[in-house]
Amino acid sequence: MTTDELIIATCLKAGKIMVENGSEISRVDDTMTRIAQNAGVVQANTYVTITGVMMSIQGRNATQIASVTKRTIDLEKVAQVNQLSREFAAQQIDLPTLHTRLGQLDQASRSFPLWLQLVGAALVSGPLMIMFRQETINTWPTVVIGTLGYLVFYLLNRYLKIKFLSELVAALFIGFAAEWAYQVGWGTNINDIIIGALMPLVPGVPLTNAVRDILAGNFVSGPARAVEALISAAALGFGIAVVITLF
């Protein structure tokens, strides 16, 4: 590999990891340009969208494209790419090392274990329900159903790999479970239970990123993310609506 090719491959890898894991577009653009400049390229052109990353070096025959097909949320990886880029800027690591480290980062997933994520879901669903509704009677059913709902979403998303379908099924599960809890007299208000239990699944990251991308002037990626958030919200809403109309 020539130096130009290595520079482009490194920048594309960094950009791809960041877009895949939920970074906003202007940050990706910034990081890629920084890496290129620190590698000694005076003028690099980058074009980042939510489904693909492109880069060329001005005046030389080097252009490459990396497509982004899967999108998850893993902000740890975004932070790690940021950290590696900083180390490269401070000349603590050289370009080939940066390339291999990015490759390792892409392979290894350092996410929290499942049980800790379930604790997270419980912490989101219970407290938010109390904050929104100012009452504590329905706390335990909300916590339990919220945790199980997130578990359903997590397992389905792992084996099914269609995010919207997993969200729909999880919403259906939450709806039926809340109805069941209400029928057996465990909870007193089915609406409160559903609101709390849905909170871990609410598309907060795509929505925030959509707003930020649009404000930064990225009119390709911002609306695309907004559509993603809207479809997630529609999947959740449809699941709940089915349960409401059934009972």
Place this chain on the structure above:
Amino acid sequence: MGIVGQLILAYLAVLGFGLIINIPRHALNLAGWIGTLTWGFYLIVQAFDGGIVLGSFIGSVGIGVLSSLAARYKKMPSIIFNIPSLVSFVPGSQAYQMVRNFALGKYDQAVGFMLQVVVITGAIALGFLVAELLNQLIAFCRLRWQQVRS
């Protein structure tokens, strides 16, 4: 439910959402504190009858500015702090009421809740915009201060 209880719950909720979206371990605590502090701003606005919209606006301005400061302090991207902190401000309850009323065919109430969702989301977006302005102002002042000192 007292104010202290609400603040503790806000901290726990931000921590929980941070665990779900996998933010780095040593950023969890700081993100939780940002969430607590901005929920405090929200409660103050509520205490003066400011309404949900103004509360969300002030809260998101606070999240934007504090996240930027935290990002500079911890040398991490600012989205690590502002996405989990925002979880308490997402209009989840109104969005649910909107879907529920649409499903039940009560369109007048559904549209009312939809407008609330749109206005709150708009307030949060506007808050981020104002926060961006303040961040640039802070960065400018910081630069000037360093020039004056040296």
